[in-house]
Amino acid sequence: MKTSFWISAVLCLGTGAAAADNPFAGTWKMNPAKSKFTGNTISYEQLPSAEWQSTAAGMSYKFRMDGKEHSGLFDRKVTWKQVNGRGFESTTKAGGRTLVTQRHEISPDNATLTVTSSGTMPSGEKFSDVTSYRRQSGSTGLAGRWKSEKVQISLPTVLEIQARGPNAIRMALPALKASVDLPFDGSEAKAVGPTVPAGLTFSARKLDERTFEFTEKHDGKPIFTMTFKVAADGKTLTETGKPAGADEPFTAVYERQK
Numbered sequence: 001m002k003t004s005f006w007i008s009a010v011l012c013l014g015t016g017a018a019a020a021d022n023p024f025a026g027t028w029k030m031n032p033a034k035s036k037f038t039g040n041t042i043s044y045e046q047l048p049s050a051e052w053q054s055t056a057a058g059m060s061y062k063f064r065m066d067g068k069e070h071s072g073l074f075d076r077k078v079t080w081k082q083v084n085g086r087g088f089e090s091t092t093k094a095g096g097r098t099l100v101t102q103r104h105e106i107s108p109d110n111a112t113l114t115v116t117s118s119g120t121m122p123s124g125e126k127f128s129d130v131t132s133y134r135r136q137s138g139s140t141g142l143a144g145r146w147k148s149e150k151v152q153i154s155l156p157t158v159l160e161i162q163a164r165g166p167n168a169i170r171m172a173l174p175a176l177k178a179s180v181d182l183p184f185d186g187s188e189a190k191a192v193g194p195t196v197p198a199g200l201t202f203s204a205r206k207l208d209e210r211t212f213e214f215t216e217k218h219d220g221k222p223i224f225t226m227t228f229k230v231a232a233d234g235k236t237l238t239e240t241g242k243p244a245g246a247d248e249p250f251t252a253v254y255e256r257q258k
Contacts, residue, residue: 022169023230024163024169026257027158027256028237030153030156030159030253031253032153035253038149039250040147042056042133042146043146051063057223058223058245059223061073063080065082066080076197086106087104088104088142097194098119099195102117103115110135110140111135112135113142117129121176122175122193122195123176125155127154128154130151131150133146158257159254168181168183169204176195178191179193183204184204186203187203188201190202210230211227212228214226225244234256236256237253237254
C-alpha cells in the first residue's frame with residue numbers, strides 16, 4: 001500500500017455555493033475493485049550494526065528488532081519485535097498514539113510475506129487491511145525485497161471536496177479528521193488534523209476544468225505526486241500518481257456519493 005499520508009493514514013464538509021460550477025466538489029468514496037495499489041515494493045535489510053533498515057517508496061528508516069521505540073519516518077515512532085520463527089510485529093505511533101499495528105507473516109517456503117495492518121482511525125472507525133507480497137530477493141526470513149501482489153482494504157477512503165471560490169478547494173478525509181485548503185496556484189498549504197506529520201505540505205495546480213495536479217512534500221522535498229481527474233459524466237474521480245522516489249504508479253478510483 002502507499003505510504004503517502006494522503007492515502008495510508010489520507011483527507012465532513014458539505015458543498016459550498018460555488019459547488020455547482022466546480023466538478024470536484026462533492027463526497028467521493030474509493031472503489032477498491034476499480035483501484036490498483038499492487039506493484040509497490042518494500043525492502044528489509046539487516047545492517048552490520050545489528051539494526052534493520054526498511055525502504056519503501058524511496059524512503060527509509062532504521063530500527064532494531066528489540067521491542068523498543070525507534071524513530072521512523074516523519075515524526076513517527078516505530079517498534080519491532082519477532083514473535084516466532086516466521087512472524088514479526090511492528091507498531092507505529094505519533095504523539096504517543098498508536099496509528100497502526102502490523103503483523104508480518106512469512107510463508108513456510110519463504111516465498112510470500114503477508115502483512116495485516118490494523119488500528120483505529122481518529123474518527124473511531126476500525127480498519128484491518130491485508131497486503132500480500134512476493135519475494136524478489138533474499139532467500140529466507142524477513143530480509144530481502146518484496147513486491148505487492150494483492151491488497152484487501154477494509155475501510156475504503158472517503159474524500160470530501162468543497163469549493164472555495166472559483167480557484168480553490170478544501171479537501172477533507174473524515175476518517176482522519178484532517179483537511180487542507182488548496183488554492184490552484186501551486187502554493188504550499190499545511191493540512192490540519194490530529195495525525196498530520198510536522199513539515200508535511202500540499203499544493204495543487206489546475207490542468208484543465210476537470211483535472212488538477214496534487215503534490216505532497218515533507219520539509220520541502222516532494223514525496224508523492226498525483227493527478228485527480230473527474231469523468232465527463234461527473235460520476236467518478238480518478239487519482240493516479242507515484243512516489244517521488246520510486247517508479248511505482250498507483251490508481252485510486254472514487255465514486256460520487258453526493
